[in-house]
Amino acid sequence: MISMKTFLTLTAAMVISLGIVSFNTHADVVISGTRIVYPQQAKDVSVRLENRGERPLLVQIWLDDGRDNTNPQELKLPFILTPPVSRMDAKRGQTIRITYLGDALPQDRETLYWFNMLEIPPKSASNQNQNLLQLAFRTRIKMFYRPAGLNGDPGLAAQTLRWNLVEESGGVKVNVINESPYFVSLSSAALKTNNQSYRIITETLPPKSTNSLAVKDLTQAPANAKVLYNAINDYGGTIKSEFEMGSP
Missing domain, CATH: 2.60.40.10 (Immunoglobulins)
Incomplete structure (x- = not known):
């Protein structure tokens, strides 16, 4: 697994070599949706990722509770995400499964979490003798845990x-x-x-x-x-x- 300490040093997680710079300035992996709702009665929920780029990528995913610069291993949240790390080939998709472990959460209101996706590009074999700036793009969207039986719509x-x-x-x-x-x-x-x-x-x-x-x-x-x-x-x-x- 990629070191989370390395990822969270900078929000954009950059690997830098000074000098002449070559870099890609946009994320290739797209999340299907702008937020996630986890109903209490669901066994699990799925999130679909799609690599729309022209190269394979390494993707790491995790949840946080608002402490976005904390190592996920220290958060101890009541959810499991699988797979936590995956390789995504160009023009291919990946389904992430989120499973609630049943720990006690407020039952009279929603609880907010954040779904994180970090996209790591491969090292370019054709640029071994060039100075290179590689960007690892982090995307973060809301996830609402919704207890059953809440009043209203x-x-x-x-x-x-x-x-x-x-x-x-x-x-x-x-x-x-x-x-x-x-x-x-x-x-x-x-x-x-x-x-x-x-x-x-x-x-x-x-x-x-x-x-x-x-x-x-x-x-x-x-x-x-x-x-x-x-x-x-x-x-x-x-x-x-x-x-x-x-x-x-």
Whole structure:
């Protein structure tokens, strides 16, 4: 197995020789989907990888719980991923199987993990006498563990968010309340007032939480405003919603 210490020294995991440089600047392996949902009742879930490049690659996969620079062997997460390391020939695919080990996790809300894929290119036999920069590309997407019997519809969770304005000395923020048991992944949000639009700095909203989000370039809370926001559903699609609110 490739040393994880080597991989996690740099997020992009680069092997560098100084001098004249030759390198490939894009990842070849594609993950089927932008997020993974693991229902509690499932025996396992599968993730499909595809090597769309012109050369064989070594691929290593693991999960983390948000500590993205920690050696996976130290995390002790309740999942097994197989195979953890595989060779992928050009124009071929690979199925990764994720299996839940049954350890205790919260049953009243989702738990967030991250699926990591590191793609290692082979050394080029034709460039033995050249200085070479090789990039090992790391891709990281969300994985939601979803207990059985949660209230509500995960596809409608974004539409149940409640927003209110908070005026502070440093500017205006919005509090957004997610009372659902599901994570809501915001991709964009804007505060609309008096024909003006102000961008809201978005993030993923945990279940049963209140989150304070900054509003760019707004120094005073308006009397009336509307929030227009987009969230990402289980399939990577966009859910468009809006919320009317008054002054703080």
